[in-house]
Amino acid sequence: MEADGGDKDKGLECYGIAFPDNCTSYHGPHSIECLITIWEEVDCKVKGYRYPNNLTTADSNTLKSLNLRDITANMEGAKSGADGGNDDHQLNCYGLVFPQNCDRYYGPHSVDCLATVWESKGCLSKGTKAPVKLDTSERDILDVLNVEDVRANMEGVKRAADGGNNPML
Template structure:
């Protein structure tokens, strides 16, 4: 009962999990803020199509009524599929489909990925700041930026 009433220590003893911030039960129903916290913890972004605040009432209610492990597993599955190259899940998790040669939302980004972005913006490889002409400090700075 104490675990179900939000006691973090008792939740760890009873369920083997610590409730994420804004979550106060194992089995639900979970508040939308709880779902959003888990979404952000797994690394997906607000712009993602499956961001809890963007879901239909039916979809959010389904998540609200899962146990906390299943909610996290569901969201981790979306992120894993996105990072594995699934275009639909890239949209679901990040709100952007990765360009050709780009394998991650966050860096490091390959020179091929940066070149694809460079050319998609109308720049030419002959440009003095083309990705293959960057010095290591300039390349490292780009690696700290997400694909957007």
């Protein structure tokens, strides 16, 4: 009873799971804040199509009625599928489909991935800052970025080059 009353220590004792922040019971119904906390803990993004606030009322109610383990498994499934290359799960978890040759949201990114993004921005492989020409320290900088930030970085290089401000191309 204490576990179902929101006591996190008792929840751990009774169900073997620490209730995430904003979650007050194991069985539910859970609040949208609880679902959002779990979503963030599995490392999916707000832009993801299955972000709890983006769900239909029916889908949200279904998720709210699951126990904490099943909610976490559902959301981890979206993340795992996304990281496994499934385009639908990438949209659901991250809100974008990874560029061709990119198999993860976070780095390190392969040279093929970086080259694909580079070329998608209209930059040429002959450019002095083309991914195949970067030294390890320059590539390491891109590897700490997520795939969205890599796109934005390369878009900035392209914009600066088109404005005549960037001798790096």
